[in-house]
Amino acid sequence: MALMDDTQTAFPLDIYLSPEDKSMVHSHLRVADIPAGTVLFDSTSCKGVIVVVSGVVRVYILSDGGREITLYRLFANDLCTLSVSCVMGSMPMQAMIQTDTDCRITTLSNDIFSDIHSRYPSIQKLMLETMNSRLSDIMWVLEQVAFKAMDVRIAQYLLSRPSLIVYSTHDEIAAELGTAREVVSRMLKYFEKNGYVELSRGKIKIIDERGFRKILEKSE
Known part of the structure; x- marks a missing residue:
């Protein structure tokens, strides 16, 4: 799984960044082509903020008995809020993130994301709105499972x-x-x-x- 810098890869936060910060962010992006069935994130360590460039990624939780419950899926240009939560030190649950299909994934380091997040209120607002939307998805799924x-x-x-x-x-x-x-x-x-x-x-x-x-x- 080769990693590479790719300054031409779109990043969902580009529209909020100054030209200087956009250039800085893109110089630190890592892009990888990931085969289907690969676990990208297991909540035990923070490896950066994950963005789906292409393909489908599944976010799920695993019970003690080995039962998987899909919480939601990520598609092209979706930013993984669970990886953001981990970076920000507020991981809400033990979750797994796995590629459903062959994917191209972009990763931004914890330090760089934390820097732009702290300096851009518009990005803070977007992250809050996105996390609230994902929480609604999760609550809906858990409601169906439980009742x-x-x-x-x-x-x-x-x-x-x-x-x-x-x-x-x-x-x-x-x-x-x-x-x-x-x-x-x-x-x-x-x-x-x-x-x-x-x-x-x-x-x-x-x-x-x-x-x-x-x-x-x-x-x-």
Whole structure:
């Protein structure tokens, strides 16, 4: 896994930086091509702030019994807030970050990120907003795990249709499963965000059938 400097690589915080600081940050960026299935971060050590240039990265927690719970996924240009939390000394949980696909990853050192974070209120505000959004994602996932396996029920419903393109409204699915429309809409948005489906009016296109199969297998 070769590391290299790449001053042409986009960095999500570029728009907030002065030309001098942008040049400084890019001179310290490390870019690596990482194969699928590689653990990037296990919360035991802070190796810098991670940004996804391309590919998909999964953030998850692992129970004492070995059960994995996916918290959310990161896509192109997403900055990993867990790595930021670790750098800032406030790691909120023991989490794992692993590449779902072959990825290109950019890493910025702890010292450089801490420096620009301390000097740019706009970056501080962005980090707070991003962390709040990720916390909402995590709370939603934990709520489903603790109280209702609605992901399994909706996955079963979608896979039971005769085609990978399902012509059903959220109301129709809710009526079929005996739940509220809002619950169905939120779960489908979660599936869309994680790359399982594409949503349009009255239509759901399954784009990761294998991912749905894994959801069902884990529930058995």
